[in-house]
Amino acid sequence: MRWSLKQNPDPEIVQHLITSLNVTPLIANLLAQRGIATFNQAKKFFRPELEDLCNPYLMKDMDKAVTRIEKAILTNERILVFGDYDVDGTTAVALMSSYLKSFYPDVDTYIPDRYAEGYGISNQGIDYAEDNGITLIIALDCGIKSIDKIEYATQKGIDFVICDHHLPGDEVPNAVAVLDPKQKDCNYPFKELCGCGVGFKLIQALAANREETIEDLIPYLDLVATAIAADIVPIVDENRILAYYGLQVINSNPRPGILAMKKQFAIKEFTITDVVFKIAPRINAAGRIKHGNYAVRLLTEFDLDEAIEFAKEIDEFNMNRRVLDQQITEEALNQIIENNEENTFSSVVYHESWHKGVIGIVASRLIETYYRPTLVFTKSGDYLAASARSVKGFDVYQALEKCSEHIIQFGGHMYAAGLTIKDSEYENFKSKFEEVVKSTICEEQQTEEIEIDAVVNFDDFDEKTLRILKQFEPHGPGNMTPVFLTPNVFDTGNAQCIGKNNEHLRMFVKQNNSKPFPAIAFKKGEMLNATKNLKLMNMVYSLSENQWKDNVTIQLQVKDFVVN
Incomplete structure (x- = not known):
């Protein structure tokens, strides 16, 4: 594992933030690293405001989308809300359908089957619409x-x-309206919305119209x-505002489906990390193991008792997913060892x-x-179908392009x-x-990197600093x-192994005469x-x-530590 210290930001910006915000150099450095240079930028970062959300009508085709949906409502057309089977898609379908149904009853939903139909809009979905007299489809994600x-x-x-x-291709579909801020001729100022986020901009526009x-x-x-x-989009700008207020809803007054999932955990206040590792996998498990419709049904259910039953069902899917995940991972690791491929430049396995x-x-x-x-x-x-994953800095999509003579089709990023x-x-x-990876991967891309924001002493963490650090949340890309x-x-002498197989390390660590901090590695x-024996360590955490x-x-x- 390789450690790298981030470059120090502009000292003038840091000093300005220290003075204008009355914060420590540590806090000022962290803010400057995140592109915050002024008092007003810091205010927007720490106190996101819904009024700072962009006007949805700045998005290309938004007026056309609203006009067509309003026409459908006026003329009593049946509307189908169609979305992908992952978290972004199923939440987007739940969002759009539940909003429309709050004032218009003739709304249906459709999630494609991951295995029978695959990703995206399908002919089967369109045939379903035709068979059910549907004349307008709103596709999300x-x-x-x-x-x-x-x-x-x-x-x-x-x-x-x-x-x-x-990202659009060279040509976009000939739809009534295409809402996608990544279109070259779309002037919407924020380009990093997720699919559900684009759906929210549409209901924001419909709401303004109403x-x-x-x-x-x-x-x-x-x-x-x-x-x-779940979609790991940058949590900056509009996404930070939406995530900030969305977390408040999750913690104070969530819809019954999310409340039902939360009830399975003894957590007082969910963070964005809890959403990523506890809620999102359960929603995803529906589409992975059974069908994405189960997730939509859970997320649109308004009776808590019913939602709790749906959540139990989805939790079973997730437990099945975990068993499969562990079993297949073990088999894949054994395959690598049996094939003497521990020291190759890539891992390619199959069963x-x-x-x-x-x-x-x-x-x-x-x-x-x-x-x-x-x-x-x-x-x-x-x-044969495969999923590819890469390491920091290595473009697996480009590598696949160089293997295209052996591939029927591929896509991704x-x-x-x-x-x-x-x-x-x-x-x-x-x-x-293997040949392509070997010839193109850099030496530094072959070792996992930990990026370090700052070198600190434990004494730097006074109560005010800890309180301000808490306000850096929600974290994610752009604000890790x-x-x-x-x-x-x-370690104070109380280190012990914990976990089912004693695979984790729990310590109580001090620096000089500081108070001890519990630490989990x-x-x-x-x-x-x-x-043991009060050995000095350099610790990254x-x-x-x-x-x-x-x-x-x-x-x-603790991410890593070395004994001096």
Whole structure:
């Protein structure tokens, strides 16, 4: 594991922030690293305001989308809300359908089957619309490249409003309206909305047209915050505002479906991290193991008792997903060892029985052991399908392009992709992919990097500083949880291994005469003996809150440490 210290920001900006905000150099440095240079920028960062959300009508085609939906309502057309089967898609469908149904009853929902239909708008979904007399489809978190599907719908007399956030191709579908801030000719100022976020802008525009205010839409923000967290979009600008208020809804007055999932955990206040690791996997598990409709049903249920039953069902899907994930990861790791591939530049593994719904998760798990670009294949009909995951700085999509002679189709982005190949091409592809990675990956990309925000002493964490650091939340891309390095730390003698297999290390650490901090080092149990006899360590960590019943304590979440 490689440690790197972030560059110091402009000292003039840091000094200005120290003076204007009356904060410590540590806080000023952290703010400056996040692009905050003035008092007003800091105010917007610490006190997000709903009134700072952009006018939804700045988005290209928003007026067309609202006009077409209002026409459908006026003329009693049936509307179908269509979305992808992951968290972003299912929350977006729940958001749009529940808003429309609050004043118009003739609204249906459709989530494609992950295995029978695949990602995005499907002919089956369009046929469903035709068979049920539906003349308008609102597509969320998909559609920006569905040119042929929109043409197919048009021939059947079905209109489309597309709400997407993925990069468009050279041509966009011929829909009634295409809402996607990433379109080159779209002047919407914030480009990093998730699919549910684009859906929220549409209901914001519909609400304005109906003389409702932004405050009327706050109850929908638990869904938007969940999608922002799960889709790993930058939590800056509008996303920070939406996530900030969405978390408040999740913690104070969430919809019954989210409350039902929360009830399974003894956590007083959910953070964005809790949403990522506790709520999002359960919503995702529906589409991975059974069907995304289960997630939509949970998220749109208004009776808490019913929602609790739905949540139990989805929790079972998630438990099944975890069992599959662990089992397949173990089999994949054994395959790498059996093939003597521990020291290759890439990991490519395959078994025909592996569950297609979890191979992306397994690819990420393998990277935790072998830090390198990874593909996990399984049988999918007449072909082999794979999920690809990458490491920091390495573009797996470009690597796949260089292997295209062995691939039927592929798609994705720099760090994650999916592909399909013929069974007979597996060995050829595997050999070519290894060759491409070996010739293009840099030495520094082969070692996991920890970026450190600041070198600090424990004495720097007084109550005011800890209180301000808490206000840096919600964290995510663009505002990651600060990572600190503290030198010459020692365990007080109470270190112990914890966890089912004693794989984690719990310590109580001090620096000089500071107060002791509890510290947890996940998957570092084998380092227990290295901490003995007051040995001095350099420790890299982030701060987290440990909630137990009604007690909340600050603990260090240790990323790495070395004994001096």
